Amino acid sequence: MDKLEGNGKKPGITVFSGGTAANSLVDVFNKIVEKKGRQLSYVIPISDNGGSSSELIRFVGGPSVGDIRSRLVRLIPNHDRDNDEEMMALKALFEHRLPGDPIRARAEWLDIVEARHLLWTFISSPKRELIRSILNTLNLEIVKRARPTSVFNFAEASIGNMFLTGARIFSGSFESAIYLLSMICSIPSSVAVLPAINSNFTHHISAGLADGTSIAGQVNISHPSAPTALPDDGVVAPALTAADHDRIEDANLPGSLPVLRRQHIAFSKDDEEDLPARIERVWYINPYGHEIWPVANPKVLAALARSTTVVYSIGSLYTSIVPSLVLRGVGAAIAAPRVRHKVLVLNSRLDRETGPAREPMTASDFVAAIARAGAESWTPGAVGREDEWRRYVSHLLYLEGEGTPTVNVGSLERLGIRCVRVAGRTVGEGRRAMLRYDEDALGEALEAIIDS
Known part of the structure; x- marks a missing residue:
């Protein structure tokens, strides 16, 4: 009988992933847990310092919320017999991004917090006023923290990110913020979205390359961008020194690494230059660049303790998967005998982190990176x-x-790692064409492993 010892509950499935890429597989995982009656836990890192999260981190501090928000919004039910319109409206609200122009963005933000925006049209009054109270909590914090040397840049801000940050400030708990968004959006109780670290503080990562150099900050590892100008000067600001940054009153500690204090609101993950050498390892750093060794969220360890299947989903290997695996307690929990199936869903293509042209990573290299992190x-x-x-x-x-x-099947299977080829389908055309997993085929492959 497929039960965990002693408690009579069916074992769970734990998925390690980032945000955007793995969202395409959410329906696959949902079907499996519904069919098997399992509890599904997504473990997501909080170290991304790019996009609109970067400005929230710079100005009010706290963990990166972008990937957490992305998964929560993706999990909003597509169909609710009683209120389809409201579910769609909530998804539209929490997915909404403000304009790229800072002045227009600030004006639209005020329309939203003052309930004058069309995004509220199909959202019921109780939920609207609850959401607005949280957004206004953040708005008050932004106004309080404004200084001549530092104002908040609303450009491309995600309303979902703003809500999670406001809810964390209001409650004093990141976990409570996630719970509140989950309740408002009717996310099923059978699915949990867990930050890899449960913290009210910012956490950064650094990567060490094979040539001995290191890169601080996730955005610089995966998709570096030029610093974004403050909204009142209209030009791209020059690089600032540590002394320059210390004269700016924001949420960063004096003396923090300048590279961790920049705005990275606008960036592209396409057409990035190769790294000069392969990434060898990833570790956490404090604001001054010193290595630290954080403990994993206790709820992540609890999820692993009741799981018999772990899945490493598609996404950025070194910035979406590895940051969760190197945390204290995670390696031991995965290596425990009760976790029978440890499934790596290999990416369909190489990226800046895994594909230096001189030495692209193979499937064995992906496995080695996960094992090293563990x-x-x-x-x-x-x-x-x-x-x-x-x-x-x-x-x-x-x-x-x-x-x-x-994929060097022979060498991996000699190590006891079973390799399963899955059917795929091509999405897009021309340069944007991409091979993706066929959802039905991937679901069948995962089910076969879980049942074995």
Whole structure:
């Protein structure tokens, strides 16, 4: 009988992922948990310092909320017999981004917090006033913190990000903010979205490259961008020194690394230059750049304790998956005998983090990176020996096609890692064409592993 020992409950499934990329697989996971009656937990890092999260972090501090918001909004039910219109309206509100022009963005923000915006049309009065009270909490905080040297830039701000930040400030709890958004949006209780670290503070990562150099800050690792100008000067600001930053009153501690204090509101994940060398490891740093070793969210460890299946979803390997795995307690929880299936869903293409043209990563390199992160969760700086890979990855699901990572099936299966090729489909045309997993085929492959 498929039950956890002692409590009579069916075992859970824990998915490690980032935000945007893995959203395309949400329906696959939903169907599996509905069919199997399982509890599903998404573990998502809070270290992304790009996009609208970067301005919230700079101005009011706190964890990055963008990927958490992205998953919560994706989980809003598509159909609610009693209130389809309201569900669609809530999704539109929390997905909405303000204009790229700071002046227009600020004006639209005021229309929203003052309930004059069309986004409120199909949202019921109780929910509208509750959401507005949270947004106004954040608005008051922004007004209080405004200084001649630093004002908040509303350009491209996500309303969902603003809500989660406001709810965290109001309640004093990031966990409560997530709970409130989940309740407002009727997200099923069978699904949990868990920040990898449960904290009211900002957490940053750094990457060490094979050539000995290091890169601080997630946005600089995965999709670097030029600093964004403050809204009142109209030009791109020059690079600031540490002394310059210390004269600016924002949420950063004096003396913090300048690279962690920049605005990264506008950036592109396309056509980025290759890294000069492969990434070897990722670790957490404090605001001054010193390595730290945070403990995982206790709810993440609890989710792993009741799971028999762990899935490493598609997305950025070193900035979406590894930051959750290196946290204290995670490696031991994954390596525990009760977690029978540890499934890596391999990306369909290489990116800046995994594909330096001179030495693109293979499937074995992906597995090695996950195993090293799991080993570092026990001991910082551990390498993760090849004979330990299977402690962290038992199955590999992959696509075959142009641009996909090379899968050396024979060598992986000799290590006890079963490789399963999954059917795919091409989405888009021309340069934007991308091979993606066929959802039905991926679901069947995952179900077969879970049932084995």
